[in-house]
Amino acid sequence: MGRLTDLEAAALGEFKRQGPTTGYAVAASFRASPSEFWSGSAGAVYPLVKRLVERGLLEAVPSGEAQRERTGYVITAQGTAALHAWLVDGERAGGMGFDPLRSRLIYFDLLSRAECDALLAQVRAAADALARREIWPAKPLSQKIHAAWMRARLSFLTDIEQLFSEEFSPD
């Protein structure tokens, strides 16, 4: 048993979504993510797929007559159940997660105003670029979720800029 890690769940989700597909394709999906959190490295994905097969959550499908080395996998009923349990886990879904800017802001008092301004400007530029980015899978709803996230992130940035300009200004 044991709960799925986020990576395991995401991999199962991709196998579910993409039907019988390869570890390579799932790794590529991870690499295509706008989040730095999903490296999609071979060293992470292939052993992961192996473990999921051993645990009965994924199943290899026999390749008809393969001209090229290639193993397709599908999610099993057990795998779907495990993925579903991960999906509806409200406790974990309600966590704060990780944000690389938020982590830094805690120590913002070690920066000068100029450094702080420069940092926020770079983050805003990155956020603008991410907001414009087409995400994968190219489904309208996914794009809307991404847009909603980026909107929230930009409004956070605006609040922070406001907060810091007050902080630095003489009062």
Next chain:
Amino acid sequence: MGRLTDLEAAALGEFKRQGPTTGYAVAASFRASPSEFWSGSAGAVYPLVKRLVERGLLEAVPSGEAQRERTGYVITAQGTAALHAWLVDGERAGGMGFDPLRSRLIYFDLLSRAECDALLAQVRAAADALARREIWPAKPLSQKIHAAWMRARLSFLTDIEQLFSEEFSPD
């Protein structure tokens, strides 16, 4: 050389903030974080401190006459430089990070409307609780940053609820 990981940087930041202090105290700070990302487990922190000392970023301070076993550490000039470099790294600061709800929403089509509503309700309850939470360190600015983040997260949630109610309603 090598860039600092986020955990290394956060540890250095805490040693910097708390002055000569123990690994135990820094671990406790991590555990006090509202984010599930900072476990503050002994097995993570003590080996980390050891590595940071070996790399010359942290330095043990001789304890006067210690009644209890206890090693205090301070950040070195090199450590401060490394922490600073991490802080102003706009490229990393501009990343999307990890959000446990966002990760799940990608696979939202595997859920029924009722499950989806239940999940979002739980996440909203968690976000409300987090928004009210006093964070550590109890500095007004930290609290304001936390509040700004939670505001952004709640506005994201509202957008998502709106989006999904449109998605589920017959059109």
Next chain:
DNA sequence: GGATGCATGTAAAATGTTACATGATTTA
């Protein structure tokens, strides 16, 4: 014919989790 992409994997190293183990001190 060479670059790129598809496809799989491993090996070494680093990192982190979980659980255990110890013992002093402080508080109720």
Next chain:
DNA sequence: TAAATCATGTAACATTTTACATGCATCC
């Protein structure tokens, strides 16, 4: 005096990164 907190650490295990290695197929 019992429980909680301070304080340090290790051992086994799981996971992930980085880098290497291979070979086929396709595109230019």
